[in-house]
Amino acid sequence: MVGTFITFEGCDGSGKTTQVQRLAGLMRSEGYEVVTTREPGGTPGADAVRHVVLSGAAQSLGPNIEAVLFAAARADHLSQVIRPALEREAIVICDRFHDSTRVYQMGADETDQAFLARLEAATLDGVFPDLTIILDVPAELGVERARARRSASAADRFEGEEAEVHRKRRDRFLSIAENEPERCVVIDGRGDEEEIMEDIVAVIEDRLGIVLTTGGTGTATDAGSA
Template sequence: MFVSRFLTFEGPDGAGKDSVLDVVVPQLQQHLTRELVVTREPGGDPIAEKIRELILDPANTAMDDRTEALLYAASRHQHLQQVIEPALVRGAIVLCDRFVDSSIAYQGAGRQIGETAVAEINEFATSGRTPDLTVYLDVPAQVGLERIRSKRKDIQYDRLDQEEDAFHERVRAAYLRLAAANPKRIVTVDAQQPLAAVCADTLTVLKQHLAAYWQN
């Protein structure tokens, strides 16, 4: 019997997730024998996208840290109910750019409101839905921030981009803890490598995990 697959991509700011996905997704679409649904968080659904705008708007400087965490969880529940779960039920493979790990890292550790507390909020929001595989693109915080700053000199940062370096250091440390605690689910790819190497390593991981649905 076909077992639905739920895959997520994670990484600190500047890890290059968008660039890697731009390369990887067409390869998956070409080789997978199952429908591929590509989505993102926060967002992925019209209502969840509205919540995304609210969360990331740099004008919302008065937003409380716990409010932010709850909004992420609310957006995630909506997205899960409207996009992810229906796709899994019909047998699709779902690839989601960020999921619960991001909230644990960014709000739990980055905002320092507690990784366990944020995990519990999201346990309720997701009814315990966990990815089958998470590809974590790892890059030191300073390297990631330098990449962002070099590319966004003329672009307004969102609320998370504007955080101090220590915030991003805490985020990366939390990701490393999550990877160490979940070695069967989370596969780490060195994102300091040249983009071509990162994409190749990522495709190798995905091909191994999706071997039953891969055709040459």
């Protein structure tokens, strides 16, 4: 695999989608071929599987089978979008990937952790991100941003979540970064968009040797808004 695979991770409202779009725009303005994509979803096949999971139809099959379905969605996304792009040497930027599965699904006590780890390895099948940027914001700020973004009429399950849940997820993201320092970089997501972009550009240069000038940030057109 010869392209570059970058993932963005972090809690809800940490600024992932915002920064993915900015970074993709900047890279494109410098002439790079960039494919932006996201999880969950990313392909019609993945969306179809996700639909089944969210419908509740698979719930009675238990958490392991549910995890297999999520893995099927990721396998489709990998084979349809990520692998082909990497094979033609593009830069792939994915808005959430396997770390989010670790944080959101593997955190649940009732699931078999060893099973999930084997499933992850089988699903990724050697395609690991070259760089993972974890945007880190205090739980309260993430909740506040996510809330501000959603209109009152579009309240969803995230609305009711306490900052405590976010705190636990944030800790899990940070411990992934601690365990895999070669792959992961934690970036403070509290500043303004511009400052955060500059920090990201510095990391991209340092870790991947891709030099970008933070001047014109074009607009990404195919980024899914997760």
